[in-house]
Amino acid sequence: MSATVLIVTDVFGNTPAIASLQRSLGQSCIVASPFDDGYSAKNEQDAYQAFLAAGGVHTYAKKLQAIVQEQTQIRHVIGFSAGASAWWLSNNSHLNDLHSTTLFYGSRIRDHLDIKCQHPTHLIFAEHENAYQPQQVVKALRQRGYEAELAIGCKHGFMNPYSSGFSLKTQTHYLEVLARKIAQKHEPAIPLAFGT
Incomplete structure (x- = not known):
């Protein structure tokens, strides 16, 4: 069976938490x-430094283009954090049958609001970020027609148990949202035959 879900990790990479998500x-x-291989970080600072050493968000975006x-x-x-930003930058508009994209706290998205995604995209930002005002980003994305929201009371990393911003309650909520999206059947519309 071919895989239909792409999980784009944050700077921690492929962790046991990602296996749990799967x-x-x-x-x-x-x-x-x-x-490229099983990298494991002891903390967020080490993970971020390793991410930069691996080429950062633009290199990650190119890697995603090759995968798809x-x-x-x-x-x-x-997508999560750096993964969400990399997916946004990769602009994989040639994926014709993409049913949903859910991007969590992709902070670099704020620098590339002009990108136009051709597929249904749901963007979720933490309410509290140190480097920028997520409320303004959400407003700008909504004005461009995207489904964008704030996770109220949350900090960056609320979906990742390895992050200092982790929130079990919020993670549980969004895992349910993801499960519902992925479980939806996307059947082609049946043409209606009208009487003669």
Whole structure:
């Protein structure tokens, strides 16, 4: 069975938490990490430094473009932090059958609001960020027609148990949202035959 869900990790890479996410979705998944092999960080600072050493968000975006060239069966994308930003920058508009994209706290998206995604895209930002005002980003994205929202009371990393911003309550809520999106059947519309 070919994988239909692409999970694009944050700077921590492919962790046991990502394996847990895959199990909770109940779908075959492909995991994209900024690292070529099993990198493991002790803390966020080390993970971020390793991410920069691996080429940063633009290199990660190019890696994602290469993945989707080979994996044309992808129907759902879930991206976190640097992964969300990299997916946004990769602008994979040639994926014709992409049903949903859900991007969590992709902070560099704020620098590239002019990108136009051709697929249904749901952007979720933490209410509290040190480097920028997520409220302004959400407002700008909504004005451009995107489904964008704030996770109220949350900090960056609320979906990642390895992050200092982790929130179990918020993670549980969004895992349910993701499961519903992925479980939806996307059947082609049946043409209606009108009487003669």
